[in-house]
Amino acid sequence: MTPTDRSHPAPRRVRMEEVARVAGVSPATVSRALKSPETVSERLRARVQEAAARLGYAPNRIAGSLAGARTPLVGVIVPSLTNSFFAATLDRMTTILEAEGYQLLIGQHAYDAAREERIATAFCSWNPSALVITGRDHTRGTVGLLSAAPCPVVEMWDHDDRPLDTGIGFSNREAGRLAGRYFAEQGFDKVAYVGAILGQDARARARSQGFAEQVRHLAGQDPLIADAKSRELGEGAAALRQILQRQPDTRAIAFSGDMLAVGAMFEAARMGLRIPQDLAILGYGDLDIAAHTNPPLSTIRPPHDEIGAAVARHILHRLAVPEAQSENVDLGVRLIRRLSA
């Protein structure tokens, strides 16, 4: 059975025609009274609205969309729903867009490019008002699809030169550089970086590259880099042990995720290391937990919810003002300085 099968037949709902009959007007008037009340006389508008309310009329958006050539749907594709960064972005987006009558169609691809393309294809066939996709790295097919899409397309989270249409994000490389620069400013000589260097997460890789680049540039040496297989606490603890073994006099470590950093802080406490006196620790993400560790974790904060808000507002603007242009905005990252570094 396919999704559009008819086997669960719908008891017929109230249709516009019925409202029209009850209100004693034509369906056209009902449509106008409901969608653009200002074009209908006071008297009829009241009659129609009352009839609609009395019958419990809910317009069929499918029909409306077919006739209207565009749906109040915004398709959003993220790698994962459980990643709290994307969740924060989606949270802001839904809140803003829902208030304007749009609905979010959400798909997740788990970093699988083929799945991303399938979802993008499926979303396009809904004639959405806008399409939002995470990142700048897509299959040829996805790129073709998005380039040809008859609606605004936003690539979010990553910033670089030439988005397909609009780009709203920040530079992960710059986030890494910021950490490197901060360590240099603090005069830390022996530093290290912990992150998923080998995985398929290009964002994490960009951060570690930015860090290494800046350390090399400012301190004239290569930082020690340790790979983390996951972003969980235990992995941070393991990375700390590994780093101290390979470079016992390490003075500061930047982590590619707050959880890794917190794990390392737990481990450091176990080892009797004082933070930040013996070892400075810098996180990335600014999760809720960061403000509440002991000592509170200094961290680099990506603009997760700002991205959601900016994307939503850009879309609303593009849809409201037909001549509005695409944009390419870098929302930047901030270093939240607490006590751990």
Added chain:
Amino acid sequence: MTPTDRSHPAPRRVRMEEVARVAGVSPATVSRALKSPETVSERLRARVQEAAARLGYAPNRIAGSLAGARTPLVGVIVPSLTNSFFAATLDRMTTILEAEGYQLLIGQHAYDAAREERIATAFCSWNPSALVITGRDHTRGTVGLLSAAPCPVVEMWDHDDRPLDTGIGFSNREAGRLAGRYFAEQGFDKVAYVGAILGQDARARARSQGFAEQVRHLAGQDPLIADAKSRELGEGAAALRQILQRQPDTRAIAFSGDMLAVGAMFEAARMGLRIPQDLAILGYGDLDIAAHTNPPLSTIRPPHDEIGAAVARHILHRLAVPEAQSENVDLGVRLIRRLSA
């Protein structure tokens, strides 16, 4: 401008009729060749599929849905996207449903019942294949809407006697009871509970009630209950101080959230209390962090992702087997015993 406005005119896409012309068949045959290939002769099917591929034809789902009377859309309403429990549920649901060609329409109401009703109304007007809503507590309007919905309706996360249609969840009260029972079994006499007793979160309240009920029943005394205004680390630390002040010989504390518990563990470490020797701590949620604290946190695990999987499978079953019945399933909670209690 309204969402269905026409001001951003779509460059006309390839339509079924065009595929039909190129393949030299009728539109009806194209429709069949694409949606139910087994009803079309080998020869024509190949011709149609080739023509469709060559033209890059993507069916217009809006039109298909209008004609087919049902959309491959599943509407899901959750209180919050950033809550990792619901995120885990949604994650499983999308993964399973996307694989079968369904798309998720996701709405969040931030615990605002009126907003919930608005979203439910909006979702109904899409003629979804199924509707999923979090919890059992809705406005009259929402209840009416869901009862009349011409599709399967699942109320998830909470379990009780009479769901409107299908219910898939667990009992928060039972989760609280489980904690109380565990403490009694361990022979802890002076116990306490920390949770959002006063907030609008009925689930948290049910857990604290279950806990109190069981302690009263098994230990013959009322536990000390402390309110937590948020679910963050700092609040757990504050609650711990408050409890030890009011009841210095407290032997075990159950928390309504892992983060609160972790915060309390940090604070206990600062105060020089040993866990679990001096004080046993039990969390709720089984977040990733729980397995990695020091000592690892014992906690009660709600079936977050199991709910997602069960809901998705129930929906697929209901849609595939027209005579399938609604269900009411309690997925239960588990006590994950680690070292903190």
Added chain:
DNA sequence: TCAAGTTTTGAAAGCGCTTTCATATGCGCC
């Protein structure tokens, strides 16, 4: 070979709205 199936195919009727276009209605003014 022909009648009686059986399977494939196509024509056409919607699905429930929106929107255009034409008609009706009301208004101000000479």
Added chain:
DNA sequence: GGCGCATATGAAAGCGCTTTCAAAACTTGA
């Protein structure tokens, strides 16, 4: 009071597909 204009309303034509129904094309068995 009648003319022209602006505004309010209705009729009707789709939007692009699915599905029913009937006709056409094949089978099969006698």
